[in-house]
Amino acid sequence: MTYLAELKQSGDFLTITRNNEFTLEPVNFTLDNGTLVEVHDTGVIQFTPAGETTKDIVLSSAVHGNETAPIEICDELIQHIITGKLVLAQRVLFIFGNPKSINIGQRFVDENLNRLFNGAHNQETDNPEKVRAQKLEGYVRAFFEQGGDERYRCHYDLHTAIRGSKNEKFAVYPFLHGKPWKKSQLQFLLSCGVNTVLMMRSAATTFSYFSSYQFGADAFTIELGQVKPFGENNMASFAKTKETLKALISQEKVEYKEFNADEFELFTVHRTINRTQAEFSFPFPDSAENFTGFSKGELLATDGDKQYFAEVEGEAIIFPNANVALGQRALLTVVPLEVDENFI
Numbered sequence: 001m002t003y004l005a006e007l008k009q010s011g012d013f014l015t016i017t018r019n020n021e022f023t024l025e026p027v028n029f030t031l032d033n034g035t036l037v038e039v040h041d042t043g044v045i046q047f048t049p050a051g052e053t054t055k056d057i058v059l060s061s062a063v064h065g066n067e068t069a070p071i072e073i074c075d076e077l078i079q080h081i082i083t084g085k086l087v088l089a090q091r092v093l094f095i096f097g098n099p100k101s102i103n104i105g106q107r108f109v110d111e112n113l114n115r116l117f118n119g120a121h122n123q124e125t126d127n128p129e130k131v132r133a134q135k136l137e138g139y140v141r142a143f144f145e146q147g148g149d150e151r152y153r154c155h156y157d158l159h160t161a162i163r164g165s166k167n168e169k170f171a172v173y174p175f176l177h178g179k180p181w182k183k184s185q186l187q188f189l190l191s192c193g194v195n196t197v198l199m200m201r202s203a204a205t206t207f208s209y210f211s212s213y214q215f216g217a218d219a220f221t222i223e224l225g226q227v228k229p230f231g232e233n234n235m236a237s238f239a240k241t242k243e244t245l246k247a248l249i250s251q252e253k254v255e256y257k258e259f260n261a262d263e264f265e266l267f268t269v270h271r272t273i274n275r276t277q278a279e280f281s282f283p284f285p286d287s288a289e290n291f292t293g294f295s296k297g298e299l300l301a302t303d304g305d306k307q308y309f310a311e312v313e314g315e316a317i318i319f320p321n322a323n324v325a326l327g328q329r330a331l332l333t334v335v336p337l338e339v340d341e342n343f344i
């Protein structure tokens with residue numbers, strides 16, 4: 001096996017993944033501490049500690065290849081696990097989503113991988129991202145099903161945003177179909193340095209929605225800052241996230257501080273604006289940050305002949321992107337949300 005010795009010695013699964021953009025022969029081996037290591041495919045590595053575990057945890061990064069900070073965080077965790085510096089107490093599946101897009105330093109190669117989950121890859125024409133989405137769904141399904149449905153499940157899909165954000169770190173809570181939002185998850189996020197959460201109001205084809213909807217996992221898309229090339233991330237700004245993730249995977253039980261609504265900024269989606277026309281534009285510059293609020297009546301976007309104006313005072317913009325494919329989300333707008341009986 002060509003890469004096995006290298007993996008055992010360095011733990012550098014990221015480089016092995018980058019050197020094998022589309023496939024990698026599966027291998028497995030056991031660490032001195034008894035943890036079983038299983039490489040299922042390029043970018044997909046599973047760890048099963050020898051002792052009793054209670055949680056099945058998925059940590060994904062590189063669903064967008066140019067979002068390097070999450071890749072660096074997961075790379076370090078994987079290396080520490082394989083070299084024995086970090087001893088796991090829980091089952092963990094790490095995923096580097098789109099290896100080729102890491103290598104070309106782009107969000108995606110042919111198509112945005114994070115619009116292809118929950119079956120959305122089942123379209124007539126194939127491309128590598130559709131194939132990958134289908135395979136990743138299979139690995140996540142096998143991982144959760146192998147654990148069994150009595151166990152605790154979570155999936156944190158780590159990203160960085162294209163624009164700067166007034167609230168630097170924030171998370172997207174996928175639509176729960178009426179189930180309550182969990183304060184304990186907000187406490188986990190706060191411990192990661194994330195105090196801002198957007199509650200989605202509809203089904204999606206994102207990776208986090210897939211794990212939430214199909215497997216009842218506590219799942220989030222977590223935006224950890226702004227996109228930067230490798231080597232340009234200020235890793236100090238990710239220290240809390242890294243420590244919290246380490247604790248999650250290496251401890252039997254983690255205690256977070258008591259919930260206090262005042263420590264959070266919560267938002268709910270007001271609406272989604274899709275690009276339907278080739279001529280699509282925003283009236284604000286690329287420097288306009290996520291969470292910038294608009295006054296009622298101000299122009300938000302122009303899609304062909306249709307203009308969208310802010311419907312409520314303070315309607316704030318998230319993920320504006322005029323370059324998305326036709327039919328895709330070009331902008332989310334959000335409004336504040338108070339903690340009420342829908343939180344448990």
Ligand SMILES: O=C(O)CCC(=O)N[C@@H](CCC(=O)O)C(=O)O
Binds near residue numbers: 162206208320
């Ligand atoms: O900054 C941007 O415009 C996009 C950052 C990003 O990749 N965000 C995710 C959010 C996924 C979700 O809605 O849960 C995405 O657009 O895929």
Ligand SMILES: [Zn+2]
Binds near residue numbers: 063067160
């Ligand atoms: Zn992303």
